[in-house]
Amino acid sequence: MSFRLGVLASGRGSNFLAILRSIEKGELDAELCILISDCEQAPALEIARQRSIPAKYIRYSKKDRQVFEREAAVQLENYACDFVILAGFMRLVTPWLIQRFSRRILNIHPSLLPAFKGLKAQAQALAYGVKISGCTVHIVNEELDGGPIIAQKAVEVRSDDTLESLSARILVEEHHLYPKAIRHYGEKLLKSQVMA
Numbered sequence: 314m315s316f317r318l319g320v321l322a323s324g325r326g327s328n329f330l331a332i333l334r335s336i337e338k339g340e341l342d343a344e345l346c347i348l349i350s351d352c353e354q355a356p357a358l359e360i361a362r363q364r365s366i367p368a369k370y371i372r373y374s375k376k377d378r379q380v381f382e383r384e385a386a387v388q389l390e391n392y393a394c395d396f397v398i399l400a401g402f403m404r405l406v407t408p409w410l411i412q413r414f415s416r417r418i419l420n421i422h423p424s425l426l427p428a429f430k431g432l433k434a435q436a437q438a439l440a441y442g443v444k445i446s447g448c449t450v451h452i453v454n455e456e457l458d459g460g461p462i463i464a465q466k467a468v469e470v471r472s473d474d475t476l477e478s479l480s481a482r483i484l485v486e487e488h489h490l491y492p493k494a495i496r497h498y499g500e501k502l503l504k505s506q507v508m509a
């Protein structure tokens with residue numbers, strides 16, 4: 314079962330690259346149809362261009378978030394994307410886009426949700442003093458980092474961890490978890506639609 318993926322990313326794009334590599338290795342049967350960024354300088358755009366994946370910058374205005382989302386939706390629908398993959402997309406998604414791609418927008422977050430929602434999750438985990446953190450892939454709903462959980466991976470927090478060392482170990486796990494979670498969830502959802 315092959316999926317068509319559209320990715321939204323604001324920054325360095327390491328999760329995007331991990332998904333791409335997983336597809337190249339034949340572990341994830343999917344096509345990366347388009348990479349959209351709200352940040353013109355995002356390295357993720359460059360990664361896409363180097364691999365000849367359509368890459369589009371769309372200006373984001375906090376005053377009217379839907380200008381970005383309407384344009385993004387047009388692109389995602391033009392490419393017939395089955396799923397919208399948030400990979401370091403640093404904007405809140407509005408109910409409008411969530412309804413338009415109902416149960417088909419996924420996100421990865423660098424903590425074991427529901428702990429440490431929002432920004433700087435790894436720093437929050439260190440400050441709280443938890444001994445285990447990790448990463449979570451979830452369906453995006455209207456609550457920030459609050460949608461149904463698809464997959465999680467725990468990472469031990471060591472007594473000598475710094476923000477950098479913990480973030481780096483969590484990131485390694487993100488790169489394994491996200492492609493697997495997309496495959497499992499995608500197969501489940503598309504099968505249920507075929508059978509409905």
Ligand code: GRF
Nearest residue numbers: 325326327328401421422423
């Ligand atoms: C990751 O830590 C992800 O969990 C969070 O934003 C970061 C994006 O990193 N949502 P990258 O752009 O995929 O390298």
